[in-house]
Amino acid sequence: MSARPHIILRDADREDAAALIDLWTECAGASVDEGSEAFTQQSLWRQPGIAEASAALDLSFTRPDKRIIVALVEGEIVGATVCDIGTLTPINLTRVLVVTEIQVSPRFRRKSVASTLLSAAASYGEDNNCEIVVAAIPVHSREPHRYLTKIGFNQIAVLRAIQSSKLRSRLTTKATNSRDTGKLIAVRRTLRRRQGDVRGARPRP
Structure with a gap:
């Protein structure tokens, strides 16, 4: 059993655009052989150029309740997740943390990268008085679904695109x-x- 790597977390910045493109592309490529559902998910992915990715990051950074957390191993970005704070419905003030885009390089899966990112997201939610945490992940990702179910997440919705x-x-x-x-x-x-x-x-x- 290989030793778990030392994982460093930090907020993403504009200079991470190229590394994040590589991470998303690597994760999308790993799903090619995972069946028709994976193909549907992959078909929604379009690899951006660095200028577009940088502009998209800048747009995200303008939103005060949105945070992008990256995980690094030996200086390489090997994982990332996106946190959004909102309300449960448009007509009440129950605060909800929505965690999306839990991306982990296939080379670093089963090495606690996802759990480390999720732990940081949970802390962010607690700091902002979020009563509920919602995780949105691709339907074909069986292992993440099993993991989230194991730690107590319940299915509450279906996303279609x-x-x-x-x-x-x-x-x-x-x-x-x-x-x-x-x-x-x-x-x-x-x-x-x-x-x-x-x-x-x-x-x-």
């Missing part, structure tokens, strides 16, 4: 078809009513 252009197209098609169907039914009812009126107006022999 679709490209916005495809969603708009399908909703437009559905709405159009519904209108056409409704118009056709109305025309048929009008014709039947007129035919009934004509039959009722015919003089009896």
Whole structure:
């Protein structure tokens, strides 16, 4: 059994853009052979350039309740997670910590990187009076699901995704078809009513 590496945690910064691209790309590539669900998840991944990643990080840093934590081993970023603080619903003040993007390099899995990141996230939630911690992870990631279940997480929701252009197209098609169907039914009812009126107006022999 290999010794666990010394893990250092810190907040991400703009200069981490290239390293984070490498980490996300490595994790996405590791899911290629994990079945159709993994393929669906991977298809949502698009590798950005450094300029785009830097701009995205800058945007994240402008949000006071969002934090990106990275894990380093011997100076290399081998894991990362994103923490968001919000409320349970838009109409109450129950604070919730949402943990997403629990990314760990395949070369460093089963070496306590994920648990170390999650522990830091939990501490961040406690510091901000969060009553609930929600973890969002890909549906195909069986090992993380087992781990989170083991430490007490329960399933409370299902996340589904679709490209916005495809969603708009399908909703437009559905709405159009519904209108056409409704118009056709109305025309048929009008014709039947007129035919009934004509039959009722015919003089009896």
